[in-house]
Amino acid sequence: MRALTQDRYGWDALAVRDVPDPAPGKDQVLVEVHAAGVNPYDWHYAAGQPLVARPMLGGLRGPTPSVRGADLSGVVLKTDPGVTRFAPGDEVFGFGSGGTFAELAVADAGSIARLPADLGHVEAAAMPMAAVTALQFLRAAELRAGQRIAITGAGGGIGHFAVQIAAAWGAEVTGVCGPRNAAMVRELGASEVVDHTTDDITAGEPRFDVVFTNAGRYSLRALGRVLVPGGLLLANDGSRDGLLGPMPELAVAPLLSRTRPYRVVNVEATRSGEDLSVLDGMVADGVLLPIVSATYPLDRAVDAIRQVAGQGHARGKLVVTLV
Ligand SMILES: NC(=O)c1ccc[n+]([C@@H]2O[C@H](COP(=O)([O-])OP(=O)(O)OC[C@H]3O[C@@H](n4cnc5c(N)ncnc54)[C@H](OP(=O)(O)O)[C@@H]3O)[C@@H](O)[C@H]2O)c1
Incomplete structure (x- = not known):
């Protein structure tokens, strides 16, 4: 599959490359990614900043995982046998584990929810983090x-x-x-x-x-x-x-x-599928709507991350589109 990856910190290390397809582990699903939201989080991993956080970003030389992106919206392709809440063909949104600026991503079943009925993948991908x-x-x-x-x-x-x-x-x-x-x-x-x-x-x-x-x-x-x-x-x-x-x-x-x-x-946000469902309810009630100000194809995902680097002036959310 194609994915935005890096093997060391820094903008010049980021490139779209062919990498092996991921496989779902215990209690995980494999998702065909249609869209993936962009967050300052992606910049922290891409740049390895702040420097003192590098041990938490995956290591002193380069980030783990090597694929950028945390949010996703897409279609379940495969599930681990232990997963009962989702099946192939389900449309879902939530948090990937292992990078989401990629054609395929894995996600913990507890960190995703069903796609809100009123939203497309681009808008849903703007929501998780x-x-x-x-x-x-x-x-x-x-x-x-x-x-x-x-x-x-x-x-x-x-x-x-x-x-x-x-x-x-x-x-x-x-x-x-x-x-x-x-x-x-x-x-x-x-x-x-x-x-x-x-x-x-x-x-x-x-x-x-x-x-x-x-x-x-x-x-x-x-x-x-x-x-x-x-x-x-x-x-x-x-x-x-x-x-x-x-x-x-x-x-x-x-x-x-x-x-x-x-x-x-200060709250360290947790990747809760239950909270995604709460937000889905607010969307259904007509009180919550994601604003997406721009979309970027995978080949330009680095430009999107640059927009939220430093003290940016993003309007609503930026989303990388895969399909
Ligand atoms: N605690 C957690 O678990 C957690 C989770 C995710 C993110 N975060 C952190 O949360 C922060 C915000 O993330 P985000 O995704 O909302 O970032 P963002 O999308 O980049 O939004 C930053 C916004 O700040 C505005 N801004 C810039 N200077 C400003 C000023 N002086 N006064 C008021 N607004 C100003 C910008 O637009 P305008 O000035 O043009 O209006 C922009 O809309 C980041 O530092 C991120 O690392 C924490």
Whole structure:
């Protein structure tokens, strides 16, 4: 099969190559990939950044797996005998294991769900990592109707899902984004939009119950100042620092929670098929819709990853198409 692979870190190592077809292992399925969403995650693996994370990315010299991509949508071709929930021919979306910018991918049966009835493969492929992360952070916040939440990076992958989920749960949403994304963020459910190129969300009185930061490199202390006492700071602005990434900010989080009148929470999203089904339900209810701003053929997947490298200005999601 053809796949975007690399045997060492760095943009010049990435190329579409012929590699052996993967085979499903225990409790896995083999999927013919129709489309695969692009995430900053793919950039971390491609570039091997932050440097301190390399042992977790697979090794000091090169990433594991060697095929890039985590999200997928496609058709089940084969299942491990232990898998009872899916059968060949089923249309599914979710998280691949072993790379998804490829004609074929394997996935754990517990990390996929049936394709939402109202979505095609391109839109469904945009959802897994970004929408599940948004859902799991907002769930950790125990967000309630009437609470005021500010969401930075509101026009990006996680942010545009978070705006919709928070609004669907009855929260009053302030979206922080660039001018290009303002109309979209308002349409998705934000009652207020702050343009980060002209205004500073960290200025002014304490006024939010929850701040969910996905972008902008705001310091946690500055964001904490606009939280009301007892508020919650959802810290997900994975700093794009090439050496340490978000480690310094995350290290300070427990200290802030102990010494300030607000809590700081970080969630490491889990690849939950159950949460994909929850999101499917929201799509069916008409309260959640993935926005895909561009698609790329496999041969141009590297260009798509470059768009989300560094502090990008992606609008909604980018998707690699295979079929
Ligand atoms: N915790 C986890 O398990 C987990 C899982 C997945 C991802 N992540 C992390 O979550 C972060 C966000 O991921 P993503 O997929 O949403 O990224 P993304 O799609 O690249 O979105 C980033 C967005 O931030 C906006 N932005 C840039 N500068 C800004 C500023 N100063 N203020 C407000 N918005 C600004 C950009 O557009 P405009 O400025 O043009 O509006 C863009 O829409 C990444 O750091 C990623 O590594 C964490």
